[in-house]
Amino acid sequence: MSLSVINISALNALSTKQSVTANNIANSETEDFKKSRTILEEGSNGAVSAKIQPVNTPGTMINQPDGSIEERSNVDLIQETTGMITTRHAYEANLKALKISTEMEDTVLDLIG
Numbered sequence: 001m002s003l004s005v006i007n008i009s010a011l012n013a014l015s016t017k018q019s020v021t022a023n024n025i026a027n028s029e030t031e032d033f034k035k036s037r038t039i040l041e042e043g044s045n046g047a048v049s050a051k052i053q054p055v056n057t058p059g060t061m062i063n064q065p066d067g068s069i070e071e072r073s074n075v076d077l078i079q080e081t082t083g084m085i086t087t088r089h090a091y092e093a094n095l096k097a098l099k100i101s102t103e104m105e106d107t108v109l110d111l112i113g
Contacts, residue, residue, distance in 0.1 A: 003097070004101050006048070009049070014050075015091075018087050021087065027075065028077055030073055031071070031073070033059070033075065034059075035074055035080075036052050037055055059075075060074075
């Protein structure tokens with residue numbers, strides 16, 4: 001499998017990861033919301049895929065004025081936002097590798113003919 005195809009699969013997987021994180025952040029104040037996480041996996045041919053898994057840990061419990069307890073989401077905003085930074089850097093690295101690969105292919109084609 002070519003490097004370009006591998007980089008494109010990684011970009012798609014990282015895009016999925018960023019979308020899952022954005023959904024977690026958007027629902028961080030939603031009662032009973034359970035976050036998801038994205039696991040990036042390498043296939044036998046080097047391609048990268050994204051697997052989404054629910055995280056069923058309990059959310060923050062809040063005492064209500066009527067004496068009841070309300071469960072909030074289990075989203076940790078600090079964890080989610082720092083994860084977005086890592087994902088962004090991985091996306092940029094794969095984008096740069098894709099660009100360099102394309103430039104190298106163009107150079108070879110120019111040399112050939």
